[in-house]
Amino acid sequence: MAESNLSFILNKPLSLSFEERPKPTLKSPQDVLIAINYTGICGSDVHYWQHGAIGPFVVKDPMVLGHESAGTVVEVGPAVKTLKVGDRIAIEPGTPCRHCTPCLAGHYNLCDDMRFAATPPYDGTLAGFYTAPADFCYKLPEHVSLQEGALVEPLAVGVHIVKQAEIKPGASVVVMGAGPVGLLCCAVAKAFGASTIVAVDIQPARLEFAASFAATHTFMPERVSAEVNAARLLKESGLIGGADAIIDASGAEPSIQTSIHALRRGGVYVQGGMGKPDINFPIMALCTKEITAKGSFRYGSGDYKLAVELVATGKVDVKKLITGTVKFEDAEKAFQDVKAGKGIKVLIAGPNEK
């Protein structure tokens, strides 16, 4: 394997470049050094590229993009017992402090001092090499490809959201937004035993895909009130009295409002989508229906492990989501395609992948 640590860098909004950076070294005896094979492009990477910031996270210095990666272990620290050189792994891209109150309570995704790939100021994984603690690297079984390994990240997002939604066998669930995250929520809900899964989107092609992937029903909202959309959604999906759980994976205000109206009394609402920070919210319906509303942020204890398991056992076929793979040198073109809404999940190979 070549030794290039070519890195794909966001300098400032709308300014991308390639740079040969020094190969990283292990930061702790528990770390492994990974040659990156494949990386998926996430909406957040595109957002940083376009705007240079997401909420409080502002790109002030050049930053390597990418956080949805799978790679091959090329060096292990002296204290690593679980991995060896040559292992193919999915990389969990956030390293928590392991000492703060949320970390100690087992909710490390809520860590006060998280170092997350491609969330400023931390560099991401679109480079030749990346280091990570061995316990945040998940060995892929032989029959799972490295391309599938790159999809474990968004799948873990879906696992966390669906766990938050408390989906039980026989449950009905509505998923707002049929992008990668919403589609993977549908698939995880199916694996958890949901029997009615309604995918909602404003793009017909995405609904068509959702129906072929994991949804039992699809719904296209109209430009009418949230109450009217909710009533038609329930009628068309045969959900008398409302859905048990509704997940927003769109971030769109109308979806969020429709969700609350389409839930059954006592149902669970999960906010997975990140759109406008403030919206009008049907708080009276939340109150009188005794809805449980929760957030969902990245992934926590056991989510990555379960995501790998769902792929390995064939319960979630992430291969179907892969639109194509581009060479490392074509990363910017791939970013442009994702921005233009082309395909579902584009992977970038390399730069050491041949």
Ligand SMILES: NC(=O)c1ccc[n+]([C@@H]2O[C@H](COP(=O)([O-])OP(=O)(O)OC[C@H]3O[C@@H](n4cnc5c(N)ncnc54)[C@H](O)[C@@H]3O)[C@@H](O)[C@H]2O)c1
């Ligand atoms: N909570 C987390 O940890 C986490 C992690 C990753 C992504 N996200 C967020 O999840 C969301 C989905 O991510 P993605 O990668 O699938 O993005 P995406 O943009 O590909 O998908 C969003 C989908 O929502 C649809 N949509 C837009 N307006 C709608 C409306 N009014 N009604 C129904 N559907 C509508 C779009 O057509 C699109 O298909 C994004 O907001 C993203 O920021 C959250």
Ligand SMILES: [Zn+2]
């Ligand atoms: Zn992502």
Ligand SMILES: [Zn+2]
């Ligand atoms: Zn912590």
